[in-house]
Amino acid sequence: MKRLHLHDTLSRDRCEIFPEDGEKFRFYCCGPTVYGPAHIGNFRAFLVQDLFRRVIELSGIKTLHVRNITDVDDKTIREAQKSELSLIEFTAGWTERFHQDAKQLNMLDPHLEPSAVQHIPEQVQLIERLIENGNAYPSGDGSVYFSVKSYSNYGKLTRIDQRDLMAGAGETANDADEYEKDNVCDFVLWKARKPEDGDNYWDSPWGSGRPGWHLECSAMGMKYLGETFDLHAGGVDLCFPHHENEIAQSEASTGKQFARHWFHNEHLMVDGSKMSKSLGNLYTLTDIHDRGFSAAELRYSLLSGSYRTKINFSFDRMNEARINLKRIASLVQNLGAGLPSYEELCDCGSSEDMNLGPFESSWEALLEDLNAPAALGELFVAIKPLEKELAEGDVPEDTKKAALHGLAFLVHAFGWVLPEIESEQLALDVPDHVKDLAEKRWIAKKEKDWAESDRLRDAVISEGWVIKDSKDGYELEPS
RNA sequence: GGCGAGGUAGCAAAGUGGUAAUGCGCUGGUCUGCAAAACCGGUAUUCGCGGGUUCGAUUCCCGCCCUCGCCUCCA
Structure with a gap:
């Protein structure tokens, strides 16, 4: 070990x-x-x-x-x-x-x-x-x-x-x-x-x-x-x-x-200088929420730099955190079963045969002075072929399970709270008028009335929702 | 003045004495009526500047410039 x-x-x-x-x-x-x-x-x-x-x-x-x-x-x-x-x-x-x-x-x-x-x-x-x-x-x-x-x-x-x-x-x-x-x-x-x-x-x-x-x-x-x-x-x-x-x-x-x-x-910087009340560049967790970001996104962001380097806080960085967390969350979802718990992993960490599969190098980066940027780099290297296989379908359950096990070490090490990637459940929260627009648009599309279809899609977008089409239907997601 | 950290693509950020991970962004493609999503590909002949050592330096040495932190309460 x-x-x-x-x-x-x-x-x-x-x-x-x-x-x-x-x-x-x-x-x-x-x-x-x-x-x-x-x-x-x-x-x-x-x-x-x-x-x-x-x-x-x-x-x-x-x-x-x-x-x-x-x-x-x-x-x-x-x-x-x-x-x-x-x-x-x-x-x-x-x-x-x-x-x-x-x-x-x-x-x-x-x-x-x-x-x-x-x-x-x-x-x-x-x-x-x-x-x-x-x-x-x-x-x-x-x-x-x-x-x-x-x-x-x-x-x-x-x-x-x-x-x-x-x-x-x-x-x-x-x-x-x-x-x-x-x-x-x-x-x-x-x-x-x-x-x-x-x-x-x-x-x-x-x-x-x-x-x-x-x-x-x-x-x-x-x-x-x-x-x-x-x-x-x-x-x-x-x-x-x-x-x-x-x-x-x-x-x-x-x-x-x-x-x-x-x-x-090292310190967290904001606008290139140390945070302080007198400079007015001091954020609390409440301020982060008020700007539309979650604590989970803040956590990802603050841990994405190496701890011995000053990092500059920005909302661009928070956006990046949001996107990467979604990416990881959807990978976990596509791998099927849930992640093993933190406690389960702590128990198996003591065994000599702790095997992280494709995520081994990411974990090893963390072991070298908590090199988070390197760990994230290796993580995405490991993720990419998995995403490809999953997109193409037919990934053996064993492979999925092994990947999930290895990935879990990184998810729990960073303490990421992954956002829910929902489809059906979320649909329940879609306002009726948006559902209505989307449904009409689907019909227009089927009738190949492209002008009307596009007009209705724009209307849905302006309501803050995105339509994702598939072969035989569509899903709505908040934009 | 003393001590310390750092200057790598548009942004963020690893790294190594042998010719630059990764993420975001941007961009081309597949798919699509067009998009979105997803997937595939491209995106630094170059690592603050000038010397030196070396067959070879972004990586080692010397000098310089710049940014930031601590030396008072501070994560």
């Missing part, structure tokens, strides 16, 4: 992916900050992680997937207070929305979804440990900082030298609320309570306050996955400082390696 190889941000090398404990592949993904609807760039990250998990599981490896909910930070507190809801109520609402979106996008649920506010004690303990080890210090105002100079490996993920860091930080490091730091690149572990935090504070040995942002992932990752686990994922922007700081906190406290591998996805 071939295994997935993945580019590891830490080693900058392609690594074989397998569970260190031989049983479950344990990985942590930085989850959403729940202060509003996630945008499609956020979803690119979660979809790439979903693809990653599916490929591992389809190759027969069990996983333990943890993805956190960030429900306490500057933004959640600020927005909760604006909304006049408690922080808990406010973040619960957006967490729910996130779950709905994730479901529409056919994302597998993580096995555990811990939230920061539910893990204050764990975070406090971690700080205590860091202070004991001499890696953290309380400041005069009741905050606690991590001392970067106390940890000699600082910067190993992004290869940032402390000197460069300080030089680069020179212009921006004098924020009024950061004056308590010993060193400009030290970062906060515990933030002392401020008036603007309202009721959102917790007790600690250093006084009231709340945990710093980087801390939650360290505390929860180690709690649920162990002090060392297999992989940690997130968007490229998180490499620095978030992941760098996580590594520092975690490894300084345990003396052990934190995550064995780091997996980062």
